[in-house]
Amino acid sequence: MESAHELIEVVTALRRANDALVEATTSGDVAEATRLLQDISVLERRRNRLVRRSSPDIAPATSSYESSIPLRDQVIRALQLTGRPCSARLVSDVTKSRWAERVDTAKLSYLRRDEARSWRKSQELAGRLARDVYVVPGLTYDRFTPVRGTVALSTWPTSLRLIAPLSPRVDMLHSTIALANEAQSVAGTNYEALVLRLVARLGATIPGVKPFSAEPRAVIEAARSELKEIEETDELERSEAAERAQAQLDAEALLFGTQIRTFMSPAVGGLR
Amino acid sequence: MINMAGPFERFRGEFPRQPLNARRVASALEAPGCQRRTVLDAAAVDLDKLGSLISGTPRDRQSPFAITRGIQFEQQVVDNGMAEIVSLARRHLGLEIPEVRQRDLSASALREAYPGVTGAQMNELRARLTRQRLEEMLTDPAGAYNLIRHAMTRLDFGGETVYLEQDVLAFAVDGRIYVVEIKSFPRIDGRADPTKASATVRQTAVYVLSLQRLAAQIGAPPDVVYTTTMIVLPVNLSFRPTAVTVDIDMYVRRLRRQLALVPQAAEILDVVPVGTRLPAHPANGAGADEIAAAAMAARGALAPLPPRFTDGCVSCPLFQHCRDEAELHHSTARLGSAVAGACGSVTDITVALDLADSRRAPVTASEAAVASILARGAAAARLAVGGLA
Numbered sequence: 001m002e003s004a005h006e007l008i009e010v011v012t013a014l015r016r017a018n019d020a021l022v023e024a025t026t027s028g029d030v031a032e033a034t035r036l037l038q039d040i041s042v043l044e045r046r047r048n049r050l051v052r053r054s055s056p057d058i059a060p061a062t063s064s065y066e067s068s069i070p071l072r073d074q075v076i077r078a079l080q081l082t083g084r085p086c087s088a089r090l091v092s093d094v095t096k097s098r099w100a101e102r103v104d105t106a107k108l109s110y111l112r113r114d115e116a117r118s119w120r121k122s123q124e125l126a127g128r129l130a131r132d133v134y135v136v137p138g139l140t141y142d143r144f145t146p147v148r149g150t151v152a153l154s155t156w157p158t159s160l161r162l163i164a165p166l167s168p169r170v171d172m173l174h175s176t177i178a179l180a181n182e183a184q185s186v187a188g189t190n191y192e193a194l195v196l197r198l199v200a201r202l203g204a205t206i207p208g209v210k211p212f213s214a215e216p217r218a219v220i221e222a223a224r225s226e227l228k229e230i231e232e233t234d235e236l237e238r239s240e241a242a243e244r245a246q247a248q249l250d251a252e253a254l255l256f257g258t259q260i261r262t263f264m265s266p267a268v269g270g271l272r
Numbered sequence: 273m274i275n276m277a278g279p280f281e282r283f284r285g286e287f288p289r290q291p292l293n294a295r296r297v298a299s300a301l302e303a304p305g306c307q308r309r310t311v312l313d314a315a316a317v318d319l320d321k322l323g324s325l326i327s328g329t330p331r332d333r334q335s336p337f338a339i340t341r342g343i344q345f346e347q348q349v350v351d352n353g354m355a356e357i358v359s360l361a362r363r364h365l366g367l368e369i370p371e372v373r374q375r376d377l378s379a380s381a382l383r384e385a386y387p388g389v390t391g392a393q394m395n396e397l398r399a400r401l402t403r404q405r406l407e408e409m410l411t412d413p414a415g416a417y418n419l420i421r422h423a424m425t426r427l428d429f430g431g432e433t434v435y436l437e438q439d440v441l442a443f444a445v446d447g448r449i450y451v452v453e454i455k456s457f458p459r460i461d462g463r464a465d466p467t468k469a470s471a472t473v474r475q476t477a478v479y480v481l482s483l484q485r486l487a488a489q490i491g492a493p494p495d496v497v498y499t500t501t502m503i504v505l506p507v508n509l510s511f512r513p514t515a516v517t518v519d520i521d522m523y524v525r526r527l528r529r530q531l532a533l534v535p536q537a538a539e540i541l542d543v544v545p546v547g548t549r550l551p552a553h554p555a556n557g558a559g560a561d562e563i564a565a566a567a568m569a570a571r572g573a574l575a576p577l578p579p580r581f582t583d584g585c586v587s588c589p590l591f592q593h594c595r596d597e598a599e600l601h602h603s604t605a606r607l608g609s610a611v612a613g614a615c616g617s618v619t620d621i622t623v624a625l626d627l628a629d630s631r632r633a634p635v636t637a638s639e640a641a642v643a644s645i646l647a648r649g650a651a652a653a654r655l656a657v658g659g660l661a
Contacts, residue, residue, distance in 0.1 A: 089351050137384075145385030148376070165373030165417055168353030175352075202352060205359035207369065229369045260386050 007050045014043045071111055074103050075135050075151060082178050084171035085138040085152040085161060097194035098182065108151065112137055116256045119154075123251075138163045139257045141241035144249060146257040154255050159235070159242035166234040173223040176202040180216035180223075278431065279541040280315035283573075286552035290318035292434040297427065298474035300530045301523065302584040308577035309588065310537045314430035321553055323589030325567050326574075342456035345506055346439070349454055349513050354419055354440070357452065357504070360515040361419070361442045364502050365450050371418040371443075377401055378422040395435040398424035403486060406449075410492045413445045427482040430534035438479045442502070449487075451479045451501045459505040459514055469503075471587075476501045477523035481531070484524070499524050544576045581605040582612075618642045 017040050024032040051058060078094040079086060086094070092103040115134045122130040138150035141164040152161045163171075176199060183195040196214040203209045203219035206226055210218075245254060296313060303309045312319060324330050349356045354374055361367045379394050382401075389397055402423040408416040420441040427434045440452035453476045457468045480501065484494035499521035507514045551569035554562050574593070581598045582605065585591050598606040602621040605612045617638045618624050626632035627639065628646035 087351060089347070140385065143385060148378075148381040148384050165375065166370075168374055169355075169358065169372040172353040172355055202355065205352075205355040207359075207362065226369060230372065233370070257384075259384075 003050055003054050007047065007054065010043055010047045010050060014040065014047060017043060069101065071103065071107055072115075072135060074099075074101060075108070075111065076133060076153065078103075079135070079151065079153050081182060082175035084174045084178075085147075085150050085163065085167070086171070086175060088149045088151065090175065091151060093198055094179065097198045098186070098191055100191070100194070108149070111135055112146075112151070116252075119255065120252065134255065136161065136255045137257055139245075141165075141167070141237060143260060144245055144253065144258045145260060157242070158245055158254060159238040162238050162241045162245065164234055164237035164241060166230050167238065170227065170231055170234045172202065173206070173227050176206070177220050177223050180219045183214075183216045279538050280311070280430070280432075283311065283541060283544075283549050284315040284317050285549035287550035287570075288318040288321050288553050289316050290320075292316055292429055292432060294434075294436045294475045294478040295471075297429055297434055297436075297478045297531075298471070298527075299587065300534075301474045301477070301527055303580065303582065303588060304526075304530060304584075306580040306582075306585075307537065307540045308574060308579040308590070308594070310430075310534060311540055311577055312590075314432060314534055314537050316432050317550065318553075319589040322550070322570060323591075323593070325553065325563070326570055326590070327592045328563075328567065329592075338456075345456040345511060345513075346454045348511060349504055350421055350440070354421065356513045357419060357440055357442075360502065360504060360513065361450075361452070364515050364517050365442055365444065365448075365500075367418060367442060367444055371445060373417045374419040374421070375405065375417045376421040377405075377424065381422075395424060398422075398437075399426050399435065403490070406483075406486060407490055409443050409449065410447075410487075410490060410496070413443075413447060416443060416445075418443050418445070425479070425482040425486050427478065427485070427531075429531065430537055436479055436482050438483075439504075441483075447496055449483065449497045451476055451483065451497075452504060453479070453501060454504045454513075456506060458508060459516070460508050464505060464516075472503060473518060473520050474523055474527075476503070476518075477520050477527050480520065480524050481527050540577065548573050548576060583609045614642075614645065616642050 017036055021033060021036040021040065024036055074095050075091055077099070078091045081094060081098065082090070088103075088105040088108045091108070092105050095101050095103045112135065115136065118131065119134055132155070134154040136152055136154045137146035138152045139145065139162050140147055141162045144162075147163050150163065179195060179202070180199045183192060183199050186192050186195060196216070199216055199219055200212060200214035203214075203222065204211050206219065206222045208218075208222040208225065249258065292313065296319075300310070300313065312322070353372070358367075358372050362369070377398050379398065382389070382394065382398065386394075386397065402420070402425060405417055405420055405423070420443075421439075423438045423441045425436050425438070427436055438451055439454045442450040442452055444450075453472060455468070455472055457465055480497055480499055483497040487496050488494045500517050500519045502515050502517050504513050504515045506512060550573045551566045554566045558566075571593070574590075579590075579594045579597065581594050581603065585594060588594070595606065597603075603612075604615045604619050604621055604624060607621070612619070615624050617636070618627065623632065624642070624646060627634060627643040628650040630643075630647060634640035634643040
């Protein structure tokens, strides 16, 4: 309880300093105002420390520009949350609403290239340890070529990383469910409103969800009932494709995809 | 090469070429019966460059902010497995819940799979893949894609192949294909800007027509491609999408008729003096004399091509030129389509005024009819100005 006492002291001092600051500013005393501003920021930091020490559950105020988490970790964290391949845009939306951080989606393609390079290095050099997880592209289910702007994790089963015709919708529904669950688990924190807003935006396109209704349980239920109609076909198409992929592709192509080599003559239009 | 070239290529000469797009084909509907425009379109002349060369003023471009906004809105609508389109198509086009099989045929998406394919080859590839997807819809509806992003079709415009990119194609398994067009001008209180809306409708008609032709090539009845189209717009001043369905059958028919007339544009060139052609466009930093000479030559090349000046001409890059020309010739068209229509076969303003004031006796029956209408109008105008006294 001693810290509570100290907290009251600090807050009182802070109030006094603030009042003095108003007076100094209105009377035009520049030197005094400068000194007071410094004092106030010291006092505020002390106050924050005391608050956190007394109840560690209170989340620290975050500011997005101070983020120093590497892009790679941001993406992996977002994908672990959604559990399904995501568009770059969704990764950035998730990161923004759940962690109040910005993801530069333009840099995502560089990330993908770096990941492929790093994976190749780890294969070449025996001494070099492979990373636990790589950010990889989602792959088309017929040709196994990278799907533009879609990222997945290398640790997921192959079938989950292949994008069949129904997969974009199925993955979107699963991601929405995951986010709705997350919204419930961050209930009461600063992030709740932001995550709920994202859930509402995604959920609004699911039949049975009222527009602007951000009730996570209703969204989950609606998403589940839509999934019931399409998920089975999707799983079938994906697992068939996964079997073909396992049989046809080498380890690298299985993660990072293939490219179709074309030889075309414009006259005949001979294109495969 | 010059020997091989058709009449249109010969007419264009060294002037910059600009491949046609849906908007430009649609403008055949805006300026019906304008032979000048038809020849320029069939020759794929860069109209913006021609217009600014002749008028001497750079043409207004769409604001980069407006373009960015358009891209952002479109991106948002097709994000997350085309979530917004899925929901709108279910509501407005009656797509069933499982009908969400989707594929992206954008150039940027295909570049991942086919590195090194660019330009015309990419267009060709996309047109081919679109055809395959359409064949699947007709042979194996249950396994086909229901939503195709950025499909590409071809349309023949007087021998010139135009590549058309549809925002989204929606396919219902019971055999209905729809064109979905995404636009970023807002729908405020249930109403969109009528000018923009009608331009969109005409543009969409081009897509529908080309798809109907593709269906016919595959051997399906063309009416599998519905003339009902879905237009996606932002609601009010937000970024939230809404959709309207419009039946554009009338426009598709009109467009079909217009396109059938295009090959006859070559006959227009038959009566043009031999060797009439556009000049080369002056290079960047060319002197004023050179530009003036090129502008003069361009005006000379256009002169034998008969324009049809109407209210729809405002959006044409040659508008200023044709308007000045109509004014120079005292054409009744200068006063707008309504006046020109009322004057019928009398196309000269001076003659019309003379008929109205009985300074000139009508020669033919139609002239007599016009004269009586104009005389009545003139009398009404005199009364209005001078009063009954």
